[in-house]
Amino acid sequence: MTTITNNGQSIDGQPVRNATPAAAAGPEWVAEPTAYDAILLAGFGGPEGQDDVIPFLRNVTRGRGIPEERLEEVAHHYRHFGGVSPINEHNRELKAALEAELARREIDLPVLWGNRNWDPYLTDAVREADAKGFTKLIAIATSAYSSYSSCRQYREDFAMALDDTELADRIQIDKVRQFFDHPGFVQPFIDGVRDALLKARAEIDGLDLATEIQVLFSTHSIPSTDAAKSGPKSRGFDGDGAYAAQHRAVAEVVMAAAEAALELDSSVSVPWQLVFQSRSGPPSMPWLEPDINDAIHALKGGPTKAVVIVPLGFVSDHMEVMWDLDNEALESAGEEGFWAVRTPTPGIDPTYVTGLVDLVLERRDGVPAEDRPHLTDLGPWYDVCRPGCCENVRLGFKPAVSGLVP
Ligand SMILES: CC1=C(CCC(=O)O)c2cc3nc(cc4[nH]c(cc5[nH]c(cc1n2)c(C)c5CCC(=O)O)c(CCC(=O)O)c4C)C(CCC(=O)O)=C3C
Numbered sequence: 001m002t003t004i005t006n007n008g009q010s011i012d013g014q015p016v017r018n019a020t021p022a023a024a025a026g027p028e029w030v031a032e033p034t035a036y037d038a039i040l041l042a043g044f045g046g047p048e049g050q051d052d053v054i055p056f057l058r059n060v061t062r063g064r065g066i067p068e069e070r071l072e073e074v075a076h077h078y079r080h081f082g083g084v085s086p087i088n089e090h091n092r093e094l095k096a097a098l099e100a101e102l103a104r105r106e107i108d109l110p111v112l113w114g115n116r117n118w119d120p121y122l123t124d125a126v127r128e129a130d131a132k133g134f135t136k137l138i139a140i141a142t143s144a145y146s147s148y149s150s151c152r153q154y155r156e157d158f159a160m161a162l163d164d165t166e167l168a169d170r171i172q173i174d175k176v177r178q179f180f181d182h183p184g185f186v187q188p189f190i191d192g193v194r195d196a197l198l199k200a201r202a203e204i205d206g207l208d209l210a211t212e213i214q215v216l217f218s219t220h221s222i223p224s225t226d227a228a229k230s231g232p233k234s235r236g237f238d239g240d241g242a243y244a245a246q247h248r249a250v251a252e253v254v255m256a257a258a259e260a261a262l263e264l265d266s267s268v269s270v271p272w273q274l275v276f277q278s279r280s281g282p283p284s285m286p287w288l289e290p291d292i293n294d295a296i297h298a299l300k301g302g303p304t305k306a307v308v309i310v311p312l313g314f315v316s317d318h319m320e321v322m323w324d325l326d327n328e329a330l331e332s333a334g335e336e337g338f339w340a341v342r343t344p345t346p347g348i349d350p351t352y353v354t355g356l357v358d359l360v361l362e363r364r365d366g367v368p369a370e371d372r373p374h375l376t377d378l379g380p381w382y383d384v385c386r387p388g389c390c391e392n393v394r395l396g397f398k399p400a401v402s403g404l405v406p
């Protein structure tokens with residue numbers, strides 16, 4: 001078994017990204033305690049009928065140079081499910097679960113919900129906040145890692161919503177830290193990998209966990225230029241930036257915990273790799289690789305009999321999980337004759353929901369860094385993003401909230 005590293009050791013043949021551990025990154029990244037009026041649950045948004053599909057895709061891809069063929073392909077994924085993404089329903093359920101958890105803990109914070117790309121929009125949530133007299137919002141974005149698409153774009157869209165509603169001088173939106181290594185987010189993945197390994201061992205006679213199974217941690221591919229810019233410059237991430245380093249560090253933690261739960265001999269480590277999915281953009285533009293399907297086909301001819309697919313980059317079973325994993329990746333595994341399962345996303349797992357409430361409270365109360373739960377050396381992540389953190393070189397500078405002003 002390997003340990004979490006920041007110091008250039010190799011993890012299962014994958015290069016390790018050098019970076020300053022959070023503890024050494026300076027004390028200034030914990031924000032002052034703040035008396036918030038409400039929580040803003042910020043979702044991606046998705047279509048809820050055939051007529052929504054094209055307008056939704058236009059919203060997502062505005063100004064992004066996504067080829068027309070890719071849009072048609074993605075529209076087909078949605079059409080296959082009646083034009084409905086389950087993501088809005090997931091966020092309704094998450095909102096209800098957060099409200100129940102807040103009530104249980106007697107915390108008086110209403111939850112407002114708004115999406116980046118579909119109704120209800122962030123502008124609706126901001127107007128609702130104003131109508132109710134709320135001026136200080138703490139946002140939870142349904143996205144755990146650092147990158148343009150998974151962090152900064154939410155912050156830019158908050159700024160845009162405040163601009164569009166002309167409420168920027170009345171309403172403040174802060175955002176909880178990226179929670180990739182918060183135990184509430186990680187525990188459901190640990191449980192899922194443990195259960196999958198137990199199932200594989202029970203169903204495949206004489207399975208050798210040290211050689212005959214591969215755990216594939218899958219996340220959304222992003223353009224390599226976005227990956228390189230993910231995380232603050234001062235932390236010194238190289239290569240594919242904080243985005244890749246965070247996923248690798250979390251995967252390490254998940255594997256170590258799952259192996260411990262199976263009481264494997266300490267000499268046995270279960271093979272795993274980080275893979276990417278759902279690439280778009282023109283073929284000429286480099287995105288993070290390997291693609292999950294290529295990675296599965298590459299296992300052909302080796303000792304692998306079984307694959308465990310872990311949707312590490314996602315918080316719920318939305319379209320990227322239902323189509324790209326449950327449809328395509330499981331089919332790729334079938335083509336190679338591999339036994340395969342896909343493990344759950346956090347969804348509304350009570351551990352995850354409790355963790356999200358804890359993330360809000362640590363901001364409200366200004367909990368010091370040393371008391372903040374985190375499972376990797378890379379965290380606990382920043383309350384307030386640094387200038388240039390997760391910037392998008394293709395789209396250029398756009399104003400964002402919840403960060404230091406350059
Ligand atoms: C890192 C990341 C996450 C994880 C973090 C997070 O969750 O925020 C994520 C989530 C999601 N992505 C989603 C859907 C789409 N993403 C697209 C396009 C893109 N995603 C990107 C990155 C990410 N995406 C990028 C770099 C692009 C290229 C265009 C651009 O630079 O923006 C496109 C356009 C067509 C296409 O190119 O595929 C669609 C339709 C849905 C909703 C699913 C549903 O409806 O159930 C969800 C949760």
Ligand SMILES: [Fe+2]
Nearest residue numbers: 149220278320
């Ligand atoms: Fe996406």
